[in-house]
Amino acid sequence: MSDTANFNIGGKGFDYPVMSGSIGPDVVDIRKLYAQTGAFTYDPGFTSTASCQSKLTYIDGDEGVLLHRGYPIGELAENSSFMEVAYLLLNGELPNKAELEGFNTTITRHTMVHEQLAAFFRGFRRDAHPMAIMCGVIGALSAFYHDSTDIHDPVQRTIASHRLIAKIPTIAAMAYKYSVGQPFLYPDNSLSYTGNFLRMTFGVPAEPYEVNPAVEKAMDRIFILHADHEQNASTSTVRLAGSSGANPFACIAAGIACLWGPAHGGANEAALNMLREIGTPERIPEFIARAKDKNDPFRLMGFGHRVYKNYDPRATVMQKTVREVFDALKVNDPLFETALRLEEIALNDDYFVEKKLFPNVDFYSGVILSAIGFPTEMFTVLFALARTVGWVAQWNEMITDPDQKIGRPRQLYTGPTQRSYVPVEQR
Numbered sequence: 001m002s003d004t005a006n007f008n009i010g011g012k013g014f015d016y017p018v019m020s021g022s023i024g025p026d027v028v029d030i031r032k033l034y035a036q037t038g039a040f041t042y043d044p045g046f047t048s049t050a051s052c053q054s055k056l057t058y059i060d061g062d063e064g065v066l067l068h069r070g071y072p073i074g075e076l077a078e079n080s081s082f083m084e085v086a087y088l089l090l091n092g093e094l095p096n097k098a099e100l101e102g103f104n105t106t107i108t109r110h111t112m113v114h115e116q117l118a119a120f121f122r123g124f125r126r127d128a129h130p131m132a133i134m135c136g137v138i139g140a141l142s143a144f145y146h147d148s149t150d151i152h153d154p155v156q157r158t159i160a161s162h163r164l165i166a167k168i169p170t171i172a173a174m175a176y177k178y179s180v181g182q183p184f185l186y187p188d189n190s191l192s193y194t195g196n197f198l199r200m201t202f203g204v205p206a207e208p209y210e211v212n213p214a215v216e217k218a219m220d221r222i223f224i225l226h227a228d229h230e231q232n233a234s235t236s237t238v239r240l241a242g243s244s245g246a247n248p249f250a251c252i253a254a255g256i257a258c259l260w261g262p263a264h265g266g267a268n269e270a271a272l273n274m275l276r277e278i279g280t281p282e283r284i285p286e287f288i289a290r291a292k293d294k295n296d297p298f299r300l301m302g303f304g305h306r307v308y309k310n311y312d313p314r315a316t317v318m319q320k321t322v323r324e325v326f327d328a329l330k331v332n333d334p335l336f337e338t339a340l341r342l343e344e345i346a347l348n349d350d351y352f353v354e355k356k357l358f359p360n361v362d363f364y365s366g367v368i369l370s371a372i373g374f375p376t377e378m379f380t381v382l383f384a385l386a387r388t389v390g391w392v393a394q395w396n397e398m399i400t401d402p403d404q405k406i407g408r409p410r411q412l413y414t415g416p417t418q419r420s421y422v423p424v425e426q427r
Contacts, residue, residue, distance in 0.1 A: 005018055007033070010037070012037075014033075014036055016030055016033065023058055024060070040410040040412075042412050046409075051231060051407075055092065056068070056089060056390070056393055056394060056397060057069075057089075057228045057229065057230045058070075059229070061305070061308045062309050063310055064308055064311050066313050068089060068227070069088050069092060072313070073225065073313050073317070074313055074316065076224055077221050077224045082193060082389075083100065083103060083104055083107065083192075083193050085224050085227050085389070086103075086107075087099065089389055089390060089393040106166075107193060108166070108189050109166075109189075110165075110166030110167060111167060111169070111196065112186065112187055113144075113170050113171060113174075114145075117144065117171075118174075118184060120136075120137060120140060121133065121137065121178050121184075122178075124136070126178070126179065127179070128179070130172075130179060130377055130378055131256065131259075131260045131384070133175040134171065134175055134256050134381055134384060135253055135257050137171050137174075137175070138168070138253040138256055139249060139253035141163070141164075142247045142250060145163055147159075148160040148163060149248070151245060151248065160247075161248070161396060164249070164252055164388055164392055165389055168384070168385050169200065170187055172197070172201075172384070173185070173197060173200035173201040175381060177200075177201070179377075183204070183205055185203050187200060191211065192216065194216050194219045194223065195211040195216045198212075198215065198219060202373060212328060214327075214329075215325060218324060222318075222321070222368065223386040224386075225318065225361055225365075226382075226383055226387055227387065227389045228390025230307075233259075233264050234256075234259040234265070235255065235387075235394050238251045238254060238394060239394060239395065239398050239407070240254075240407040241254040242398050243404060244406055245406075248395055251395055255388075259387065265384065266380055267302065268361075269376045270301040270302075270362075271301040271302030271362045271363050272366030272370055273376070274301040274302070275335045275339055275366075275367065281337055281338050281342075284342050284345055285345075287300070288300075288349065300342075300346070301362070302364075303359055304356070304358065308358070308360065309356045311358045311359070312361050314360075314361035315363060318365055318368070319359075319364055321364070322367055322368050325371055326371060329371060333367070333371060335370070336367055336371075343363070346358075346359070347359075366379060
């Protein structure tokens with residue numbers, strides 16, 4: 001490709017430099033386009049616009065590739081831990097043993113939340129959606145931890161990052177406990193990050209809680225698979241909020257609000273509900289036919305992806321994880337058999353192959369989470385818990401980017417042109 005791109009506007013030619021990353025498509029630098037031509041680009045959804053430079057995550061949707069700092073997601077999910085991936089995203093390199101132990105200790109020491117937050121929870125209705133609670137409580141953290149809101153102080157940024165990663169499992173568990181009327185459990189520093197979350201969610205003060213190693217491993221793997229996913233809607237929201245100089249707690253709350261949308265974080269719940277609607281493998285052909293019918297509003301949830309036009313690399317790991325969880329918990333769930341049969345049929349059906357509607361990570365995650373015991377309204381909360389690591393890493397990268405500016409998308413105005421005000425008596 002040429003090192004410049006030519007735009008011809010109004011009979012005049014303008015050259016713009018072409019920038020190359022370490023991997024992936026080249027991009028045209030159009031920062032001077034409006035100043036030189038008086039024109040903007042039109043890109044609804046910003047699907048053809050690079051809003052930033054980033055060293056965190058790379059996705060090749062056509063090839064089904066997802067890399068964190070260069071490491072394939074499959075290798076990380078199989079061999080790493082969520083805390084190790086968190087360290088990698090925050091610091092750029094995998095930690096050695098001493099660094100990982102130090103990071104684990106730091107996060108563990110930050111898992112408790114301010115005692116007055118318990119009163120904050122009790123201001124919500126008992127039937128409040130856990131994501132509504134998460135938005136409010138995470139946003140309120142800046143009122144409790146105002147000693148780490150100076151975004152220009154690298155020490156405070158680090159403390160805020162560690163606090164968010166450490167406290168969100170505690171807050172997520174509290175949101176669940178509040179919804180079912182059970183008492184909150186304090187963190188247990190002897191447990192792992194994921195084991196501690198499971199205990200705070202499903203344990204009760206009246207008896208000891210033993211973490212199931214297979215479930216702990218599965219949840220840790222689910223967290224890894226959801227840790228970061230490049231410039232998606234919620235990550236872009238965190239960056240946009242952060243570009244104004246907002247404190248990190250407010251930025252993460254904004255990301256949670258965006259993730260709550262059913263087109264983003266609610267997809268695994270939709271996929272599980274679809275499998276429940278299908279019920280048994282015998283009914284799959286009926287629903288396959290409905291999915292192909294243009295006049296039927298039914299859609300196969302958990303298939304296809306905005307970015308991936310190949311098999312979602314996270315789905316391969318998730319399918320294996322489902323088997324491990326079901327074996328460990330002795331679950332005999334027809335939903336899983338339905339999911340496997342549906343996947344097999346769809347992967348061999350010309351209609352789905354031509355449209356590249358492959359199973360994605362949401363296709364299996366809902367089945368796993370349901371088997372572990374999470375109600376569907378908690379699914380997006382778990383997504384937010386895992387993605388907080390990515391949001392925090394993206395926010396830190398944005399703050400230190402010398403090219404960072406306050407976000408200000410442009411528009412193509414199609415409303416009325418200028419007109420004069422008419423008094424109400426004359427209308």
